[in-house]
Amino acid sequence: PGEGNGAASDFLLSGFEKIEVLRDSAREKNIFIHGKIAGQEAVVILEKTPIREETLPEIFKDSRLELEMKNDIYSTYKLQPPPHLNEIKTTVVCPATEKHVKKYLRQETYLLEESGEDYLSITLPFIQSQSFSVQWVYNILEKKAEADRIIYEDPDPELGFVLLPDFKWDQKQLDDLYLIAIVHRRDLKSLRDLRSEHIPLLSNIRKGGQEAIRKRYGVPANKLRVYLHYQPSYYHLHVHFTSLSYDAPGSGVERAHLLSDVLQNLEADPRHYCSRTLCFPARADDGLLRKFKEAGKV
Amino acid sequence: PGEGNGAASDFLLSGFEKIEVLRDSAREKNIFIHGKIAGQEAVVILEKTPIREETLPEIFKDSRLELEMKNDIYSTYKLQPPPHLNEIKTTVVCPATEKHVKKYLRQETYLLEESGEDYLSITLPFIQSQSFSVQWVYNILEKKAEADRIIYEDPDPELGFVLLPDFKWDQKQLDDLYLIAIVHRRDLKSLRDLRSEHIPLLSNIRKGGQEAIRKRYGVPANKLRVYLHYQPSYYHLHVHFTSLSYDAPGSGVERAHLLSDVLQNLEADPRHYCSRTLCFPARADDGLLRKFKEAGKV
Numbered sequence: 001p002g003e004g005n006g007a008a009s010d011f012l013l014s015g016f017e018k019i020e021v022l023r024d025s026a027r028e029k030n031i032f033i034h035g036k037i038a039g040q041e042a043v044v045i046l047e048k049t050p051i052r053e054e055t056l057p058e059i060f061k062d063s064r065l066e067l068e069m070k071n072d073i074y075s076t077y078k079l080q081p082p083p084h085l086n087e088i089k090t091t092v093v094c095p096a097t098e099k100h101v102k103k104y105l106r107q108e109t110y111l112l113e114e115s116g117e118d119y120l121s122i123t124l125p126f127i128q129s130q131s132f133s134v135q136w137v138y139n140i141l142e143k144k145a146e147a148d149r150i151i152y153e154d155p156d157p158e159l160g161f162v163l164l165p166d167f168k169w170d171q172k173q174l175d176d177l178y179l180i181a182i183v184h185r186r187d188l189k190s191l192r193d194l195r196s197e198h199i200p201l202l203s204n205i206r207k208g209g210q211e212a213i214r215k216r217y218g219v220p221a222n223k224l225r226v227y228l229h230y231q232p233s234y235y236h237l238h239v240h241f242t243s244l245s246y247d248a249p250g251s252g253v254e255r256a257h258l259l260s261d262v263l264q265n266l267e268a269d270p271r272h273y274c275s276r277t278l279c280f281p282a283r284a285d286d287g288l289l290r291k292f293k294e295a296g297k298v
Numbered sequence: 299p300g301e302g303n304g305a306a307s308d309f310l311l312s313g314f315e316k317i318e319v320l321r322d323s324a325r326e327k328n329i330f331i332h333g334k335i336a337g338q339e340a341v342v343i344l345e346k347t348p349i350r351e352e353t354l355p356e357i358f359k360d361s362r363l364e365l366e367m368k369n370d371i372y373s374t375y376k377l378q379p380p381p382h383l384n385e386i387k388t389t390v391v392c393p394a395t396e397k398h399v400k401k402y403l404r405q406e407t408y409l410l411e412e413s414g415e416d417y418l419s420i421t422l423p424f425i426q427s428q429s430f431s432v433q434w435v436y437n438i439l440e441k442k443a444e445a446d447r448i449i450y451e452d453p454d455p456e457l458g459f460v461l462l463p464d465f466k467w468d469q470k471q472l473d474d475l476y477l478i479a480i481v482h483r484r485d486l487k488s489l490r491d492l493r494s495e496h497i498p499l500l501s502n503i504r505k506g507g508q509e510a511i512r513k514r515y516g517v518p519a520n521k522l523r524v525y526l527h528y529q530p531s532y533y534h535l536h537v538h539f540t541s542l543s544y545d546a547p548g549s550g551v552e553r554a555h556l557l558s559d560v561l562q563n564l565e566a567d568p569r570h571y572c573s574r575t576l577c578f579p580a581r582a583d584d585g586l587l588r589k590f591k592e593a594g595k596v
């Protein structure tokens with residue numbers, strides 16, 4: 001595209017009227033903005049481009065540099081590279097529908113602290129009132145769905161589980177390996193229900209899952225992160241297996257509980273997960289957050 | 299810093315000779331480069347800065363825009379914003395040791411399990427043999443460096459700490475808020491040294507840090523992730539405060555330990571961190587991994 005396009009485009013965005021920032025990521029250096037262009041609804045997405053090795057010589061040669069801080073052998077600077085080496089990828093959706101806007105909208109997240117009593121008086125009634133369907137889980141366990149995706153099964157009704165790839169993993173590379181072990185027994189909703197009597201079940205999942213992943217994918221146990229979520233996204237006990245080198249969504253300390261810690265906690269105190277205060281993140285639109293607020297706990 | 303600093307700094311990097319790219323991330327828009335500055339070993343880290351909402355009007359008004367693709371309601375562009383709104387955060391370590399170079403080199407990662415005995419027989423001797431310098435920490439505590447960056451201090455020699463922004467945070471937006479609390483006392487190396495007698499210290503850090511962050515940045519406690527690393531990157535006790543909405547590097551369950559869990563663990567068992575098996579990720583070139591291998595633990 002020549003100057004003509006450039007000029008036309010300039011006009012397009014200079015007339016952009018921001019309504020609100022839907023989402024942004026300081027880590028990924030992007031921002032999603034809802035607004036209007038010439039009276040039409042629009043979503044504009046800006047994302048900084050990766051730093052390319054082949055541009056480094058020119059960046060080092062032609063940038064403006066300003067010292068910010070110096071301490072011992074460490075110093076930090078603000079660097080202004082030549083504009084053509086430092087572009088922002090821009091995506092415009094226009095006219096955008098309400099669905100586009102909602103798709104990109106990020107909700108605020110709050111860290112809640114749930115004591116054992118809070119669980120019984122707030123969380124458990126909430127879970128029961130929602131009657132979240134886990135029919136899709138039962139379909140898997142009964143081979144009515146996704147049977148061809150199961151990579152390992154231990155059919156024991158007490159200690160058994162099925163292991164299958166998570167939907168988020170396309171199985172095309174091992175970098176972002178992500179599998180889920182789903183237990184056969186149906187009476188355990190989450191981490192909160194675990195007691196020392198479940199140690200054999202959990203040990204079996206750890207050992208069986210690790211072994212199956214080593215056999216199938218060649219990934220050894222010490223390259224896996226094995227954990228449970230609290231709160232889980234569905235209330236039928238399951239365990240996550242992700243590649244240690246993959247910064248998997250939901251593997252942050254505020255939501256993930258390493259299976260090896262869970263086992264040690266249950267060995268030290270059979271009722272650990274009954275009595276302990278657990279932190280978990282809740283989105284602003286989460287019904288559970290509302291319940292905690294109503295109970296004066298936020 | 300004025301123009302003088304700018305000019306001097308320009309010279310510094312224009313003479314940088316690249317040896318190799320140690321690591322880069324297309325997701326995070328950063329690159330870690332090993333090279334030489336005026337004959338001295340150096341590591342230079344470039345990372346693009348997050349896109350700040352308040353700069354958007356100027357970006358939309360004054361950028362050069364070039365159309366790349368148009369399909370139905372979707373179009374993409376290359377945008378060149380004004381240089382002062384599109385800086386690259388630059389960190390220079392010079393002179394850098396082999397350790398610095400190794401630290402930034404992308405490596406395979408393995409999960410190790412360290413029992414309390416492994417700590418005493420393998421890890422502790424290794425830490426002592428390395429005699430990692432924490433002079434830069436003492437410089438901060440003694441106000442010999444970075445004194446202007448301290449945002450809060452509790453000067454008590456037993457319970458006190460200083461709170462300051464982490465190097466990784468440029469403080470321009472709250473999305474990736476990242477502060478570190480460094481304790482004044484010098485006898486605590488890491489999580490492993492914590493006993494129930496340190497509960498007052500840890501509670502004081504949690505409360506004081508949260509309050510200081512709320513006052514200074516308006517971010518409430520329930521939007522913060524407060525945790526320790528194990529292994530830490532330096533063996534002088536410190537606590538991380540990051541924005542809950544920021545997927546901070548090092549906040550994964552394999553390395554981070556929520557301060558609220560640490561407090562509960564110490565209340566339940568004064569010697570929890572003395573006796574418990576702790577998992578931690580170790581890179582292939584980590585001397586500690588070698589020691590674990592030599593001891594037949596991997």
